[in-house]
Amino acid sequence: MKIKSFTFIFFIAVFVAGMIGCERAKQVVKPTPQMEGLDEEIFIGVVLPQTGDLGPGEFGPGALVMENSFNMAFEEINASQLLDDIALKLIVEDDMSTVEGAVAAFNKLIHQDQVPVILGVWTSHVAKSVFPIAQENQVVAFSPVVVASGLTEIGEYIFRASHSTEVLIPSGVKVTQEKLGYQRVATIADSVDHFSQDSDERFRKALTENGVEVLASETFETGNTNFSAQLTRIKELDPDAIFVSAQQIEVIKILTQGRELGIPSAVPFISIVLSVDEIRSAGAAAEGAITLTDWVSTADTPGNQAFVQNYIARYSMEPSVWAAQSYAAAYILGEAIKNAESTDSTAIAAALAEIRDFDTILGEFSFDFNGDAVYDPVVLIVKDGNLEIFE
Numbered sequence: 001m002k003i004k005s006f007t008f009i010f011f012i013a014v015f016v017a018g019m020i021g022c023e024r025a026k027q028v029v030k031p032t033p034q035m036e037g038l039d040e041e042i043f044i045g046v047v048l049p050q051t052g053d054l055g056p057g058e059f060g061p062g063a064l065v066m067e068n069s070f071n072m073a074f075e076e077i078n079a080s081q082l083l084d085d086i087a088l089k090l091i092v093e094d095d096m097s098t099v100e101g102a103v104a105a106f107n108k109l110i111h112q113d114q115v116p117v118i119l120g121v122w123t124s125h126v127a128k129s130v131f132p133i134a135q136e137n138q139v140v141a142f143s144p145v146v147v148a149s150g151l152t153e154i155g156e157y158i159f160r161a162s163h164s165t166e167v168l169i170p171s172g173v174k175v176t177q178e179k180l181g182y183q184r185v186a187t188i189a190d191s192v193d194h195f196s197q198d199s200d201e202r203f204r205k206a207l208t209e210n211g212v213e214v215l216a217s218e219t220f221e222t223g224n225t226n227f228s229a230q231l232t233r234i235k236e237l238d239p240d241a242i243f244v245s246a247q248q249i250e251v252i253k254i255l256t257q258g259r260e261l262g263i264p265s266a267v268p269f270i271s272i273v274l275s276v277d278e279i280r281s282a283g284a285a286a287e288g289a290i291t292l293t294d295w296v297s298t299a300d301t302p303g304n305q306a307f308v309q310n311y312i313a314r315y316s317m318e319p320s321v322w323a324a325q326s327y328a329a330a331y332i333l334g335e336a337i338k339n340a341e342s343t344d345s346t347a348i349a350a351a352l353a354e355i356r357d358f359d360t361i362l363g364e365f366s367f368d369f370n371g372d373a374v375y376d377p378v379v380l381i382v383k384d385g386n387l388e389i390f391e
Contacts, residue, residue: 041089042343044333045109045118046070047130052097053223054122059249060277063122065323066144067092068315070119073330082334091115095126102126106133106141116345117142117333119326123247124148124195131158139345140352142333144325147272148198152371157349159371161329161362163294165195165202168272168377172292173206175379176270176390182240184213188230188254189245191219199245199272207243215239224250231258244271252281259285268381275320279382289382290390295324295362296378297387304361328360 048063049055056064070090078087091113093105102121109115110133117140121127127146134141135155143151144161147168152158176182185207189200204214215237218230231254234242242263244254251273258269265288274291282289297308297319307327311319319327335358337343340351353371357364366374379390 040085041087042083042337043089043091043113043115044074045106045113045115046090046092046120047095047102047105047109047118048092048120048122049097049101050092050094052101053249054097054247055094059252059281061317062248062277063120063322065277065320066120066122066326068311069319069323069326070330072311072314073327074334077330077334082338088334088337090119095121099126099129102130103133106130110134110137110139116140116343116348119144119329119333121146123193124151124198125193127151128194131155134158140349142329142352144329145322146195148195149202150198156353156371157345159349159352159367161325161332161365161373163373163377165199165272167372168292168294169199169202170206170209171377172270172379173203173210173212176241176290176292177207177210177212179390180241180268182212184215184237184239185241185243186216186218186234186237186239187214187243187245188218188220188227188234190222190247190250192222193247196245196247200243203243203245220246220250222247222250225253227254227257228261231261231263234258235261235263239267241267242269244269244273246271246273248273248278252278255282255285255289274380274382275322276318276387277320279385279387286382287385291380291387292377293321293380294373294375294377295321296380296389297324298389299361299363301361301363302359307361324361328362328365331360332358332365 048066055062074088095102095105109118118134119142121143124146127143131141131154135157138157140157142159146160147162147165149164149166152160187200187203190196207214216234244251251271255269268288268290270290272292274289279286308319332355336348336351340347353367356366363375368374380387381390
């Protein structure tokens with residue numbers, strides 16, 4: 001199935017990336033290639049929550065989907081001998097769903113294991129604290145999933161495979177507003193989490209720029225479980241749509257409690273954080289919800305259907321967008337290491353910055369001058385418990 005792009009703005013983005021993306025590569029000087037004579041293994045660090053609130057649990061697999069996809073992708077890459085007889089191996093560290101845990105994990109991987117690249121981190125809140133550590137030590141930090149604006153501007157060693165809120169939200173609001181015609185809306189956001197604050201600010205800005213009235217902006221704190229007061233106030237205002245900026249567990253509870261309080265199904269919840277895992281947890285309450293995102297399982301991008309089938313066969317669960325982005329990131333990194341002909345982090349950073357129109361399951365992938373991803377995002381809606389293209 002052909003995916004509709006977010007129109008003209010993304011053709012411009014791809015053109016601009018091609019013209020000025022090499023500027024980031026110029027910020028680092030490539031060392032002399034040193035692939036020959038290396039050990040048979042190159043160790044890549046991974047930091048993600050294996051335990052704690054963001055790990056596997058009651059509300060789904062959490063960041064386990066990243067680890068699943070990294071393992072699957074690197075096994076495929078090694079079997080293909082992309083790097084000849086050199087294998088990519090992972091050193092996985094549990095950040096325990098805390099900033100402190102992530103800081104400790106980054107320091108171990110950098111100073112003890114001396115890895116050239118660290119993949120992962122699950123949230124922008126964590127990324128804001130650990131990306132500067134990687135930059136200071138000239139180690140590549142490459143996250144498949146973090147979306148808060150400004151993170152890659154930390155430095156030339158920072159990259160991501162996801163779009164930022166600066167891309168997803170303005171275009172997504174435009175697409176959904178044109179189709180649904182909403183004029184009066186409400187927002188609800190986590191007032192502590194970095195991503196949620198950034199998302200909410202950009203939602204409200206984009207809505208105002210599109211002539212939409214924001215009736216109320218409700219807030220809560222990370223870890224809250226009862227949103228009935230905020231949702232009741234929103235319900236009384238009778239909005240046309242509700243924009244949610246929160247992490248996965250809170251999104252699930254907001255959807256569920258909102259419908260239980262009688263917010264009609266005709267009023268859609270719209271969020272960046274919504275994947276197959278959240279839909280399964282929220283059940284019928286997710287019906288009609290809309291997400292501004294980067295991937296759909298039915299896409300005909302290169303290798304996508306094989307990825308979906310292999311992931312299901314191996315892990316007995318459907319892959320989410322977070323799984324897809326992690327799988328793509330592993331292949332992007334493999335390509336960069338091959339092109340760098342080196343295990344030096346500076347050479348790998350330069351090679352990543354030069355990635356252009358690389359075929360992935362996300363589509364043709366490039367990095368812009370900030371290390372942000374350039375490819376076509378999508379808007380999806382939940383229909384009959386499945387994510388489909390919003391048309």
